[in-house]
Amino acid sequence: MPDYSIWIIASSILTSFFAVQWIYFKVLKIAKVKNLVDNPDGRKLQKSPVPVVGGIAVFFGIVFGLLASMAVYYAIHRDMPAYTAGVAANELLSLILAMVVMLYTGTMDDILGLTPKARFVIEILTILGIVFVTGGCIDSFHGLWGIYAISWYYAVPLTVLTGVGIINSVNMIDGVNGLSSGLCMICCLIFGFAFLSVGDIANAVLAFTMVSSLFPFFIHNVFGDTSRMFIGDAGTMFMGMLMTWFVISAMRSDTHFASYENSYSIIAIVLSILSVPVADTLRVMTMRILHGRSPFSPDKTHLHHAFVSMGVSHSITSLSEIMINITVVAIWYLSARLGAPLHCQLYTVILFAAILVWGTYYFLEHEKFSNSRMAKWMRNFSPKTHLASKEWWQRLTYRLDAPEFSLKERKNLRERLERKFRN
16 A cells, blocks of 8 residues: 555644634634733733733644544545554544643633642643553663663653653743744654654654644744734643653654664653753753742743843744754764764763753853843844844734734735835
8 A cells, every 4th residue: 555644744734734824813812802811020021911822723723633634544544444543543532632631721820820739730640641541651761771671660750750841841931932832843843753754653743733733823923913822831731741742652662763772862862852941941940949949930040031131032032942952953863873872872962952051041141240242242233133123024914913903904004014114
């Protein structure tokens, strides 16, 4: 039978993209009518209330995209025995349900506010549910330090600890426009091609569906004005759950990556892909504990806060952190291609994640407080990173915001924009 994987993936990508496009402004309107917004305060960087339910629109696209891919899959494999696809369908259903739980939990946190303890309990129970329903957990180190299979008595707590850490690290980096969604898109893109390279089509479809669902949101979040929404805790929590599933899928003993375990450190792979959120969150939480505060107390000590405090725009801040993440992945890949042992690949990822994430933060903070020549140069240069006044940016913003307005309002906006740039 020919390989129809491309059609399965394409159907999911296209369906999820257009599903988010279709529902985006409907969710935006509901958020504004019901005042479901994130209000500015002392630690937040926006200057006005912004709707905070973008995650709902993204999740809508993911579900529709997966439905489309499954429809194409079963249309192609209609003669396949039902039990053959039963395991994959069971895992997919479990993951979707777990993401729904995260979506509801995050939405309640966005609207009502939940204590960290309540969120932890829900996250732990949800991850345990996935582990025991699917049978998948981090139960092998795949040769790292000579360790292969590990007992479930250790594997299950390790999986829970890893999952809770990933979910909260994705949630905690959500501070500037395009950062959490942009990083998640890059992570899913890399995971998607990695899964595709080893023949894990189901997880590749999941990854590429997330990318295509996030893309319309990302564009509005970065370039929109009245059409901008935040992804909210609802979005970051289910994104974190999906990242957790990808890590479990890569690290489980029956992973598709098993054939590469002698030359590629799988732990180094997943850590490099999630290097920025994990490294930044570890630094922030450690510093809070050392200062005698709760690791979950809000402050302005994330890497993106350091960039913004130097006057760098949100878009360039997000781009900088995304490039740091890609650089760490590239350094891991180079070390693996040069034949570095498995433990050296892991140490390389840890070292460069610390240098590029922690080092960048402390460098920016040092330059700011010492008021050095570099700091003065950055403050003088930083206005050039604010691109919202550029003609091409404002024209794009107009096109993105236009569907929210009536035909008469769109015409007036377009005329004002034309007069502005004509003068």
